[in-house]
Amino acid sequence: MAKKKQRSKRITFLIYLLSIIIVCIIVFNIILSLKAENIANEINIIHNEYAELEKELENKNNDLTEIDEQTKIIINIDDNIAEIKKEYFSNIKTLEDKILASESDKKIAYLTFDDGPYYLSYKYLEVLDKYDVLATFFTIGNNKEVCYDNKSANCYLLYNEEAKRGHTMANHTFSHGIFRGLYSSPTNFIEQVKKQEELIRNQTGVTTNIVRFPGGSATAGKYKNAIIELLRANGYGWVDWTAATGDGGSLASADQAWNNFVNSIDSNIEVILMHDYNHYTLEILPKEIEYLKENGYSLFPLFYESNMVNK
Amino acid sequence: MKKNIIIILSVIAVIFSIVLGINYYNYSKYNEELNYEKDKLEEIKNKVNEINNNFDSSTSNYEKLKNDNQEKMEEYEKWLKRNNEVKELLS
Ligand SMILES: [Zn+2]
Numbered sequence: 174m175a176k177k178k179q180r181s182k183r184i185t186f187l188i189y190l191l192s193i194i195i196v197c198i199i200v201f202n203i204i205l206s207l208k209a210e211n212i213a214n215e216i217n218i219i220h221n222e223y224a225e226l227e228k229e230l231e232n233k234n235n236d237l238t239e240i241d242e243q244t245k246i247i248i249n250i251d252d253n254i255a256e257i258k259k260e261y262f263s264n265i266k267t268l269e270d271k272i273l274a275s276e277s278d279k280k281i282a283y284l285t286f287d288d289g290p291y292y293l294s295y296k297y298l299e300v301l302d303k304y305d306v307l308a309t310f311f312t313i314g315n316n317k318e319v320c321y322d323n324k325s326a327n328c329y330l331l332y333n334e335e336a337k338r339g340h341t342m343a344n345h346t347f348s349h350g351i352f353r354g355l356y357s358s359p360t361n362f363i364e365q366v367k368k369q370e371e372l373i374r375n376q377t378g379v380t381t382n383i384v385r386f387p388g389g390s391a392t393a394g395k396y397k398n399a400i401i402e403l404l405r406a407n408g409y410g411w412v413d414w415t416a417a418t419g420d421g422g423s424l425a426s427a428d429q430a431w432n433n434f435v436n437s438i439d440s441n442i443e444v445i446l447m448h449d450y451n452h453y454t455l456e457i458l459p460k461e462i463e464y465l466k467e468n469g470y471s472l473f474p475l476f477y478e479s480n481m482v483n484k
Numbered sequence: 485m486k487k488n489i490i491i492i493l494s495v496i497a498v499i500f501s502i503v504l505g506i507n508y509y510n511y512s513k514y515n516e517e518l519n520y521e522k523d524k525l526e527e528i529k530n531k532v533n534e535i536n537n538n539f540d541s542s543t544s545n546y547e548k549l550k551n552d553n554q555e556k557m558e559e560y561e562k563w564l565k566r567n568n569e570v571k572e573l574l575s
Binding site: 226 | 514549
């Protein structure tokens, strides 16, 4: 009997023990689950933080690449300017080709100014700056140390003023000596071209290979073809004009210059001849630019590859 | 009767122990993952710091170059603008 009682006691004890063990296991389970959940949350937070940092890293990387590219542009700034100018002119050439093939209804006008620089050229530059327009200056060199229209000013300084704005520096011979033997022989002409090329290079650092005959190519008379041959052999291109204000002759008024100008604008690509010593042309220049723009013309500086430059 | 209870309780204890084992296994796996993620986070934090430093030095270098070449940069930007205008005429 006592043995049976003792056995029963042991069994009861075992039951208690098992129950306690089970409770302990359950508690452990709960603690572990909670801890695991905490860790899972923590991992989640880290994941989010990681994703944010990853995004930040990517953005910063992109910014850094951008900065590095910009830095490269600055380091090679001269090459990059030359490159973008080349692309600019090449695009204008493509536009010209399209216009000439009637594949584009766009129009182009090249403003060109001969015989300068003069002191008045500063005023011309002001107008061009105001309209953000680039033009072409067919310069000469004879007696330009002193401005013809302002004896106290040095007109050599103007070459660089024109060039640094991005206008095309072009060659109108050094002497412009139509009545002083310029056209007496092709070699004489080329000499004057080379002399002016040298002057432009010394004043601006720019080497130009675009030439305009003083008085126009017809003025060269019997030597015209021989000169053209020689120009070509020396790598020069030459250009006359398709429109003008008539300011090379005797203009009586700004109205007359305006009428000459308007009456001569009749094609999709115009090379407009003007002289930057003329007050009447200066007076109508803003109106000219507005007129051309209103009539769909884009205004560009000339370049060697242009269809308008004969080679 | 009591014997049966013991058997049931034993079975329950075994089952719970198995569950505990599984939970512990998961817990240690999570712990491992947490450490791994922490290391990864530390790594990317270092990377971000490094790139921030690079970025700062690149930016100051860029700003200095930009200031030194301001005129040329303005000229470059002008040509870029002009070129874009011609491109627009072509399209
Ligand atoms: Zn002339």
